[in-house]
Amino acid sequence: MFDIQSLEKYKPIDNKMYQVMDNDGNVMLKDWKTALSDDQIVKAYKDLLFERTVDNMAVSYQRQGRMFTYPPNLGQEAIHIAAGQVIKEEDWLAPAFRELGVWLAKGVSLWEIFLYFKGNEDGSKFLKANRMLPVSVPIASQLVHAAGLGFAMKYNKEEAAVFGFVGDGGTSEGDFHEALNFAAVWDAPVVFVVQNNQFAISVPLKMQTRSINLAVKGLAYDVSSILVDGNDFFAMHDVLSFAREYVLKENRPFLIEAKTFRRGAHTTSDDPTRYRTKEEEEAWEAKDPALRLQKYLVNKGLWDPKDEAELVAQYKKQIDTEFEKAESYQEYKLDDVFGFMYETMPDELKRQKNMYENFLNMDSRFHGNDGKMDSRFHGNDGRMDTHSQGDNGISGGAK
């Protein structure tokens, strides 16, 4: 249990971290009880396995050239699964880009995530997810949106919390500080979650700040803050549940630093061996969130690791189906480039679109059906080959 008194016990200024389980899945706290049923805990573990399987598959799709850049979640899943269980449908989620399990819990379809990382904005429509913002790439910029959403919930007298996610590097951005300050001044119900995974791409935390931890950054803004073991599902669940209740009851923001480790690369374009040691990676592997929750369940007789391989195989099939759905998604149309910039397309955009369409329709002999120029008319450098242009009557239409 985590309550208002716990805030006194785990003060960020004393660098105390809230932790429930040790690395072997044993509960370390005296008189600790969870509000979760055994079924809910088993489900949490299954969800964690699912997130991890998606991640493995996504990295391999990317390696096969079937998807572009992807940011793996490996090692940080306990935060996501706990948040996914706590965040309610009426709550807002302002993600950064490494919170896969939370997105899925919020109702995002896996094929949409794949579609987005395959390079189509349609993947950010989140057809079945309510109140979830799209991925935010400019670091920490989403947190001020969260503060604004918090204001709006209060203004509209809605009983809904806002969850804003950011990484450790993001705490150096001005928007992180502006967001905490605005939310505090406006008494807005926002839970800020910092996933401190130790590295901002290659830059270690010690190059990022002189603060003893990141939770301490909330104190100056009079934002209650807590440092939590982000690899401990129960610790995360306790704190997130408390935080949601706290922001709604007290009408105050709350800051959580979830201490974790990104076991994978920053994205599929990154090579962590350039900036991380093997010892460091092994030390964190021992604290892996899946391992710890699995050990807890095994100790309680709620889980048999023998069943896992079959479950994962089943997940893989399910994930493949979702990926195929993304792969067979409708072709990216020209209308999709122009059609969503404004509610009504300004004449200037219509003109530019028309000019391009005229080019495409100019002479069908030079085009395949896909709207791309027929490669026979190009040199290797992508320029038109003037010798063959139009002189041999080739119909490039059907191919």
Added chain:
Amino acid sequence: MKVMNIVQAINDALDIKLKEDRSIIVYGEDVGVEGGVFRVTEDLQLKHGAGRIFDSPLAESGIVGTALGMAIAGLKPVVEMQFDGFVYPAMNQIISHVGRFRNRTRGKFTVPMVIRIPYGGGINALEHHSESPEAYFGHTPGLKVVIPSTPYDAKGLLIAAIEDPDPVIYLEPKRIYRAIKQEVPEEKYSIPIGKAKVLSSGEHITVVAYGAMIREVQKAMVKAKEQGISVELIDLRSIFPVDRDTIRQSVQKTGRILIVTEAAQSYGPAAEIISIVNEEAFLSLEAPPTRLTGFDTVIPLPLGEKHYMLSPERIFSEIKKVVSY
């Protein structure tokens, strides 16, 4: 009808919309109790309450970013950047999010909001208080950018901006905030965004300007008239979308065009309008399309500003050059 200056006209537009629509929220630095450093929001807090018109922390990125969050949740924020030179900390929010949220989410989340910015020089101010940043916004996809030059337009364009389903940057020519008085209807009306206005019809040359430069061009026109030069003056009013039709029709008639902007020259609005003339009315041209703009320098502090700001004399001299080409 009521006689108003631009400050009063903007205040009136805000007052009308605040009365009509509870989702409208007005905030920024000093806009609450003080009513803004230019008094544009004067008495609005008294009339509509501190829950809707208030002073926010002094952080422009935060002001614009929180406004975006509110807009997603269905509120309609009208925020103020206190001065042109103070908007730069908010550029990341404006460029990376405000102009993109509709497209990024394929229309699921839209962010209708108005960012009001007093802009331009000629007021003997400190550095960062006299800038003309309209090109940055006009160059940013997903935004609309408007600039009124009269009290009538100020009210009508602001109402249109607030009612627009997309984000609008509303630049206020602070130099003429109180310089022009005009009869303005007391009721609500709006002026379509994207439509220029022909202020005077003429035969020999088209002059395109906007904001505080309109008045300077009008002074130059007095002299031009004395010399028998008939100028067609177009108030652009909208930087984006820009009104191609009005520019084309005018240049087809006059064959000559001068664009006058206070903003620095390179890659600025004048260059854009000259491109439009080349595309739309090339064969009508009798002289090279010409621009008279601010220098590609920092706008000088007050003692040097006279060299930078475009005087009626310079504008007249340029009009003469183009006409006698």
